[in-house]
Amino acid sequence: MVELRTLAYFVTACRSGSFTQAAADLGIAVSTLSTTMKALEREVGLSLFRRINNNLYPTDSARALIRGADPLLMAELFARRWVAAPAKATLRRLTVETGLSFTIGGLSKALRHAVDRMGVERPDVFVDPLWADEKDIPHLGGMAEEWGDGKSSRITLALGDESPRASKRATTLLSDRWVFACRMPAGTPHxxxxxxxxxxxxxxxxxxxxxxxxxxRYFSQHRISGVRYLGDHPGDLPRIMDDYPDAAxxxxxxxxxxxxxxxxxxxVVPxxxxxxxIVARAAEPDAVTALFVRHLQRALTETKPSRAERPVVSLRQIRYFNLVQRLRRVSAAARGANISQPALSEQIHKLEVSLGGALFERHGDGMIPTxxxxRFDRIARLIEARYRQLSTGDAGAAAAQSRRIALGILPSVNQHGFLVNRITEAMLDVQARHPALKLVIREAPNGTLQDWVIRGLVGVAIVETVLPQMPRLPLGSSERLAAIVHTRHSMLPPGPVTLADLARLQLALPTNRFGLRQLLDGAAEQHDIRLRPYMxxxxxxxxxxxxxxxxxxxxxPASAVEREIAAGDLAAHPIIEPTISRRLFVIYSGERTLSESERGLVNSLRRKLSEPAKRADALF
Structure with missing residues (x-):
């Protein structure tokens, strides 16, 4: 179970300028924060941070996780305030629906500041943010209706409508300026x-x-041309800046x-x-919606840094409380939690100390809630339900990447090649076992694939040679390289060809960006042979x-053109003295572990690629 304190460290790190600043705000050592974040990545099986050019930034999985973790931390803080509120207070719910894309910082940070200020003034109002534009985390709206006795309000945040009628019904929160954004070295004077x-x-x-x-419209009006529109989420600005260092x-x-x-x-302002x-619209304006809108307006115009998240209650304590509340016996709850009765009682006692009072009356025949x-029960059920949602593969934000595989593959001669067909079969195999899985396939030479993995542009890649420091998994595929010629030119007699003989031919080879060329050049250098490609x-x-x-x-590899060989158009001559074989590997970043679906893809690839040696021999 990922605890709220770990999620608090994670959220604070993402919203801070650096790990050093986050650790200082949390009052812990940088090494402690770093170790905790690595443990979180192992726990959720995702890569949450990337490092490029000495710059650390959250991945798209981190963006999804923070969007799921933030409501949990807000609910924990609200629960403490609500339990301490006057007994006559009636619970109210305010849903804040945002029709904009979620990014770490900006509007999301201001929204959190406004929720905190609202909680100080109105501890009876549970503010429930909903990012309606992000579809991968279902909203637990029905949970709040179960509270029954409280009144609900709703505010919608959206882009402003220029029509006068719409403007009258909306409150302008912010006039957001467009800017040209780019990286500049620290201390740049101009x-x-x-x-x-x-x-x-x-x-x-x-x-x-x-x-x-x-x-x-702006570009057209001011005759600005050559603009490139990307398919990258606006939350990925740090990566986009690294991908386009020469652009604003x-x-x-x-x-x-x-x-x-x-x-x-x-x-830089144009x-x-x-x-x-950015405007706010209240379905039924009242004092609660007006107060929140004022807090949000103020938060959007401030440059105040995010505060460190400091939850007091743990998810484990909430789970134990919910068990006792439902079963009304500590012994039964302890059996349900698979721990000893004294251990569960101790955690309930610590929870009561944190909340400032007894949560149960102890009787000989069971426990009765105070x-x-x-009061705590209403929020505790919501928190546990949302944590289950966060942690499950079906709807959890932390599983966002495990429902998506970005795979890098080597270029293929045509769609009939052995490798491209086996990769296709493996992907279909994984897709059948994970119907909700989204597959993203990108093709590039060996060196580019390695760079993409390092930069987080693909999660895994199939390559021929790998950087020594990169984690790699052999696919069990080893296939000899061959000289491929067209039969009409009668360039070579039947049978194998030595590398020295090959060097005397007019060669059409790829550049050294390709792993295949690197294998050839490495073998040639080792045997003091110089390859001079004709093109x-x-x-x-x-x-x-x-x-x-x-x-x-x-x-x-002969299997790349097996149809053409079978048709008699091309001939394959295995290279000997030395024999050069292409071995395939899956590489991934050492900063994370493979997701379940990625591991399934690797295993399927190993099965599908287990026969190329037999097939290749038949082609010569």
């Missing part, structure tokens, strides 16, 4: 001019359609508020300003197509 940034390369992340339309991002300013991964980022209104216990072609289908037109030779 920032770039807006005109220079506008004239250079610009990129826009995957904002909501109204924002994209607003940006497009054009985004609303709230997206670049300081937090982990966005240090040394400057925001010479011709552009603003987006008024405080009845270098990184497009493998083109390299094969040119064999029919020119008397040149390329090098591939």
């Amino acid at each position: 920032y770039p001019k807006a005109a220079d940034l506008a004239a250079g390369r610009l990129v826009v992340p995957l904002l909501s359609p109204p924002l994209i339309e607003q940006a497009e 991002l054009f985004v609303p300013e709230t997206l670049v508020s300081p937090r982990l991964g966005l240090l040394n980022v400057v925001a 010479e011709k300003p552009l603003t987006t209104k 008024d405080k216990g009845e 270098e072609i990184d497009a493998l289908p083109m390299a094969v197509a040119i064999l029919a037109r020119l008397p040149v030779c390329t090098v591939l």
